[in-house]
Amino acid sequence: MLNASRYLKIGAIVLLAVAVLAFPSVAPNPYILSAGVLVLYYAALSTSWNFVGGFTGYISLGHGALAGLGAYGTGLLVAKGGLPPFLALFAGAAAVAALAVPIGFAALRVRGASFVIVSIALVLILLLVFQSWASVTGGSRGLVVPRPFDLTRPEHHRVFYYLFAGLVTVALLAWWLIDRSRFGLGLKSIREDEDKAEALGTATFAYKLIVFVVSAGFTALAGGLYALWFGDLDPVFQFSILTGSYLVLMALLGGVRQLFGPVAGAIIVGVALEYFKVEYGDTPLHLVATGLLLALVVLFMPDGILPAIGDLLKRFDRTKRSSIREVSAAELREQRLAEAKGAAR
The missing domain is CATH 1.20.5 (Single alpha-helices involved in coiled-coils or other helix-helix interfaces)
Incomplete structure (x- = not known):
């Protein structure tokens, strides 16, 4: 017989699903609806990050770079390659996943603070490349991506809201399946004690590389979907260390070992960021609030x-x-x- 906590979990999931599906109908204006799209974008990114951070315990600040690669890959294939938008989306994500193999070979050979530094270096290198390669990427002028649908602004937001919701659902399902598999058990043994797991016969490097590639693919899909939705890409924003920091904060806030932890964190942090931007403009107050929130989580709720x-x-x-x-x-x-x-x- 199901206990009370199990009923509460099922009820919370049902309520969350109903709220997500009903949000476009109750959003009072297109701006609030676009904020909802942005929150789901963060939820997709933080859930994608959690494939690495939640299972292996590796803290990556470079996932913003993978999202930027997915966004520019999709944008370039549409704007300059002439591919249909959603074919370009999946082609760009596949290319990023393939590129994640050599990146993972280099980055996953180090641990702890060294891995964090390598992930930051990836962001900075790609930022310089995409800013300097103006003939292809548009440089600091940015890249304009044609809209995939001929719709009004509210309808455009509504369609992409549901597309992002679908992507988050697929990412959550994949995380849930891995969590209950033998592969997931091997990943969690790496998180608890990598040396002991390797001594017991777990192919730790192969496990880390596979889950890193899976995470990169989902991250690139989120970035490519953002490019099709927003339509204007700027390398300074797409390859920002702040993006990776936000993803870590969202996952830690909700709980990295929880299926819905990154989603809960994305809702809280995403709404807070939009509120600070509306109320205080381009001031750095949202960064101060983000830092204080991270400190509170680490001090009082280390597990989320x-x-x-x-x-x-x-x-x-x-x-x-x-x-x-x-x-x-x-x-x-x-x-x-x-x-x-x-x-x-």
Whole structure:
């Protein structure tokens, strides 16, 4: 029989799905709808990041670069290659996944802080390349990507909102399947103790490389979908270290070992970023708020919000069961006392 916490989880998932599907119908204006698209974009990126960060424990700040590659790959194939938009989307993602193989061979041979530095270097190198190669990428002028649909602005946002929601769903399903597979068990053994896992016969490097390529493919799909939605690519924005930092914050905030952890973090951080941009413009207050939020998470909820809520529910459930046992014991004592009095009489 399902316990209360299981019912709560299923109910929360159903409510989240209903809220996501209904949001375009209740959004008061096109800007709010576009903010919803952006939040789902962050959710797709953070879930893609969690294939590496959640399973192996490797903290990558370079996933923004993979999203930028996916965006520019899709944009260039549409704008200069003449491919149909969604064929270009999947072709660009496949190219990024293929490129992730040599990148992974180089980056995954180091661990800890060294891996973080290598991932930052990837972002900076690609930023310089795409800014300097103006004849192909447009350089600092940017790259304009033709819209795939001839729709009004609100309808354009609505269509891409559901496309991003579909991508997040597929990424979550893939993460869930890996989490319950033997392959996922090997990845989690790397996260807990990589040296011990390797000593026990796990092909740690192969496991890391495979999941890195899977993560790169999903990240590139999110970046390419963003290019088709937004239609204007700037290398400074696409290859920003801040993007990778946001992804890490979102995953840590929600819980890296949780299926819906990155999604919860993306909703909180994405909404907060949009609020600060609207209220305070281009001031750096959103960076201050992001730093404070990260500090609070590390100090008070190191495992994330969803695990903290789960622990609270378990504690409440234990208290409830304990109180029932205590009442039963009291009743039993009263019954025995009555029996003893009856025997004495």
